[in-house]
Each structure stands twice: as C-alpha cells, then as structure tokens.
Amino acid sequence: MKLAYNVKDKPKFGQLLIFALQQLLAIMAATIAVPNIIGNGMSPAAALFGAGAGTIIYLLFTKFSSPVFLGSSFAFLGSMGAAFGGAASVSVGYAGLLIGAIFAGLVYVLIAIIVKLVGVNWINKLMPAVVIGPTVAIIGLSLAGNAIGDLQAASFATANVYLCILVGLVTLAVTMICSVYGKGFIKMIPFVMGIVAGYALAAILTVIGDATGNEALRMINFAAFENMQWIPEFSFVKAFEGFKSIDGAYIASIAVGYVPVAFVVFAEHIADHKNISSIIESDLLENPGLHRTLLGDGVGSMVGAFFGGCPNTTYGESIGCVAISGNASVVTILTTAIMAMLISFVAPFSTFLATIPRCVMGGVCMALYGFIAVSGLKMVQKVDLEDNRNLFTVSVILIAGIGGLSITVGKVTLTTIACALILGILTNVMLSGKKKSEDKE
Numbered sequence: 412m413k414l415a416y417n418v419k420d421k422p423k424f425g426q427l428l429i430f431a432l433q434q435l436l437a438i439m440a441a442t443i444a445v446p447n448i449i450g451n452g453m454s455p456a457a458a459l460f461g462a463g464a465g466t467i468i469y470l471l472f473t474k475f476s477s478p479v480f481l482g483s484s485f486a487f488l489g490s491m492g493a494a495f496g497g498a499a500s501v502s503v504g505y506a507g508l509l510i511g512a513i514f515a516g517l518v519y520v521l522i523a524i525i526v527k528l529v530g531v532n533w534i535n536k537l538m539p540a541v542v543i544g545p546t547v548a549i550i551g552l553s554l555a556g557n558a559i560g561d562l563q564a565a566s567f568a569t570a571n572v573y574l575c576i577l578v579g580l581v582t583l584a585v586t587m588i589c590s591v592y593g594k595g596f597i598k599m600i601p602f603v604m605g606i607v608a609g610y611a612l613a614a615i616l617t618v619i620g621d622a623t624g625n626e627a628l629r630m631i632n633f634a635a636f637e638n639m640q641w642i643p644e645f646s647f648v649k650a651f652e653g654f655k656s657i658d659g660a661y662i663a664s665i666a667v668g669y670v671p672v673a674f675v676v677f678a679e680h681i682a683d684h685k686n687i688s689s690i691i692e693s694d695l696l697e698n699p700g701l702h703r704t705l706l707g708d709g710v711g712s713m714v715g716a717f718f719g720g721c722p723n724t725t726y727g728e729s730i731g732c733v734a735i736s737g738n739a740s741v742v743t744i745l746t747t748a749i750m751a752m753l754i755s756f757v758a759p760f761s762t763f764l765a766t767i768p769r770c771v772m773g774g775v776c777m778a779l780y781g782f783i784a785v786s787g788l789k790m791v792q793k794v795d796l797e798d799n800r801n802l803f804t805v806s807v808i809l810i811a812g813i814g815g816l817s818i819t820v821g822k823v824t825l826t827t828i829a830c831a832l833i834l835g836i837l838t839n840v841m842l843s844g845k846k847k848s849e850d851k852e
C-alpha cells in the first residue's frame with residue numbers, strides 16, 4: 412500500500428499529536444482490559460504507563476525502525492492469575508508478576524542470542540508466506556468475536572443491545588467514510604473521527620436516559636469521573652513487601668507458568684513483524700534484525716510489568732492502525748508512548764478514555780481486526796494455491812484458527828494462533844518433499 416508517512420518521516424507537530432492520539436485510542440481498550448480482568452487492585456493507569464515505557468524500550472532496541480506499539484499481553488492472563496492464586500498474599504502476587512515477566516523476557520533474550528548467532532534464514536524457511544500469511548489472517552479473525560461482543564455492549568448492562576449496535580455501526584460508518592472519502596488530514600485520522608462521533612451519540616443517548624429514567628439508553632458511566640485516580644499504583648511498589656516472603660517453590664511455579672507461554676508468544680511476534688514488514692515494504696527480520704525486535708519485545712515486557720504488572724507484546728491493533736491510516740512514522744509511535752505515560756497521570760483524560768463505551772470500540776475494532784486479517788490474506792496472494800502442498804498448508808491453518816483449536820497442558824495453554832501456526836509449519840515441512848511449484852510473482 413502507498414504510505415502517506417513512511418517509517419522515518421516526521422509529521423508536523425499538531426498533526427503528530429492527533430496521529431498519536433489515534434494510535435492510543437486503537438490500543439487503549441485492550442491495554443487496560445488485562446489489569447481489569449486480573450483484578451487484585453491492578454491499576455489500568457499503571458498498565459498504560461508500563462505500555463508506554465515498554466514501547467520506548469522496544470523502539471530503542473529496534474533503532475526506531477519498527478512502527479509498532481507494545482501493549483498488555485492477553486497470552487499471559489493465565490500465568491498472571493496463577494501468580495496471585497499461588498501467592499500467600501497480594502503483595503507476594505505482585506512480586507510474582509515481576510518475576511514472571513523477567514522469566515518471559517529472558518526467553519526472548521535467549522532466542523535473540525541464538526538468532527544473532529545463526530541468522531534468520533531458518534525462520535524464512537520454516538515460516539514462508541504460505542505459513543505466515545494465513546497465520547496473520549487468523550490473528551485478525553480470532554479477534555472477531557471480541558469486536559462483535561463489544562459491539563453489543565455499553566458501560567451499563569441495562570443498555571439496549573440494538574442501540575449499542577447502532578452506536579457501534581455509526582462509529583464504523585464514520586470511520587470508513589473518513590478513510591475512503593476524507594480529504595487530506597481527515598483521511599489519516601479515521602479512528603479519531605469515528606470514536607468522536609460514536610462517543611457523541613452515546614453521550615446524547617445517556618443524557619436522555621438519565622433525564623427520563625430510561626436505563627436502556629444509558630451508554631456511558633459518567634460516575635467514573637467522581638472517583639478519579641491521579642497517581643497510578645505501580646506494581647513495583649506493591650511488590651516491594653512481597654519479595655521478602657517468596658520461596659523457591661513459588662518461584663519455580665512462576666517459571667512453569669510464564670516460560671512456556673513466552674515461547675508461544677514468540678510465534679505471534681514473528682507473525683506480527685512479518686505483517687508490519689509487508690506494510691512498510693521492509694523486512695524487519697533482516698533490518699534491524701529479529702534479534703533486535705526480540706530484545707526490544709522481551710526487555711519491553713520486563714519494563715511494562717515493572718510498572719504495570721502486565722508483560723507487553725506487539726499489538727495487532729497498532730499494526731492495523733498503521734495500515735488503515737497510511738501513517739508508519741515511528742515518531743508517531745514514540746509520541747504515542749510518551750502520551751500514554753503522561754496521560755496515566757492526567758486523571759480526567761485517562762478516565763475519559765476509559766469511559767468510551769464498548770460498542771464504540773467494537774465498531775472501530777471491526778475495521779482494525781478486519782485489516783489485520785486482510786493483510787494476511789494479501790500475503791497469500793503471492794502463493795500458488797493450485798499446488799496442493801500450499802493448499803493443504805493454508806487450509807489447515809485457517810480451519811485450526813477459525814475453529815479455535817487450543818491445547819492446555821497443566822497451567823500452560825497453547826493459544827489458537829500458536830496451534831494454527833505449529834500445525835501449518837508441520838504440514839508444510841511434511842509436504843516439502845514434493846517439488847515446489849514456483850510462487851506467482
């Protein structure tokens with residue numbers, strides 16, 4: 412695709428702030444969802460700060476050449492829950508979160524060292540376009556249920572589901588119209604325009620609902636502004652007391668919970684970077700190199716957990732935002748990271764972002780997740796699907812991914828994406844004895 416701003420381009424300052432806000436809106440919901448799901452007093456504001464700090468670390472390791480934002484990883488939800496479940500106290504649980512993130516980060520460091528020594532050719536041979544393309548598509552398709560679930564919900568359970576869908580579809584419509592028919596700057600901020608339109612409609616319905624006592628019209632929880640948290644509760648503060656009470660058995664259980672998941676997330680790391688590479692037309696696995704992206708992701712996860720408790724990972728939502736807006740400027744990602752860290756201390760604004768109704772984000776995510784899926788399918792366009800070897804490989808990945816195949820062994824879960832990718836690799840290797848047909852150019 413033709414990019415309006417390439418990786419090294421620098422938008423004007425005023426536009427840069429709007430672009431950064433758009434990226435922040437794209438990653439916001441998922442980033443703060445993880446601490447909300449885990450509970451135990453975890454701070455969404457601290458998770459947002461940690462995501463910003465982790466992203467800056469990632470950008471430094473990748474020499475500011477990869478325009479991707481890092482946010483809270485859903486893959487570690489089970490591991491984080493186990494850290495609290497096996498802890499003698501909440502403070503010990505927080506210490507477990509930090510220890511687990513270190514274990515996960517060290518896995519990335521170890522793989523990075525191996526990649527630095529042996530190169531990335533084995534990655535390209537093991538995961539060619541016929542494998543990585545449908546896997547990227549699955550990343551988007553696997554999130555489809557989340558988007559539709561959000562589309563039908565608001566801040567209050569009493570909200571009418573059809574009104575929620577209406578608000579979400581208005582958000583989606585404004586986003587699409589601005590992207591397709593918009594001129595100049597408007598064309599590059601379709602998500603901001605869509606979210607503003609959706610929020611405005613939801614606010615009008617909520618005001619009417621409050622005035623008439625009609626619970627079905629209430630979309631936004633404005634009461635959240637009454638108890639705003641100005642200073643984020645950072646994880647390292649809560650973990651300080653916990654470190655005094657941990658023992659070897661608990662550390663071992665944390666390692667078992669985090670290390671295998673890190674290997675699973677490695678597969679998603681490859682898929683995400685193949686995807687963004689196709690968008691910016693520069694192979695990030697070669698330059699700056701897979702070892703650098705892994706180090707950035709791994710150390711960024713440690714930093715993110717230090718502040719917010721959540722290990723970070725590269726976000727498909729961020730990549731989708733780059734694809735739709737045509738803005739791959741890494742300065743935008745850096746500004747987004749700084750903005751996320753600053754906003755975590757600005758209670759009114761962070762609360763405003765947190766009160767955006769789920770249906771509004773659902774409308775936006777229909778486009779975001781769809782673009783991730785389509786970008787993967789575009790990779791498959793270059794593959795000769797008349798060759799049964801390729802056809803079987805793509806088929807296995809798509810069906811395993813869409814069908815939701817996952818495997819749980821003890822506390823370790825192979826996610827749908829990991830299972831689909833592993834099956835695709837095995838299928839491709841098993842059938843590689845057949846003479847390969849030349850890919851279509």
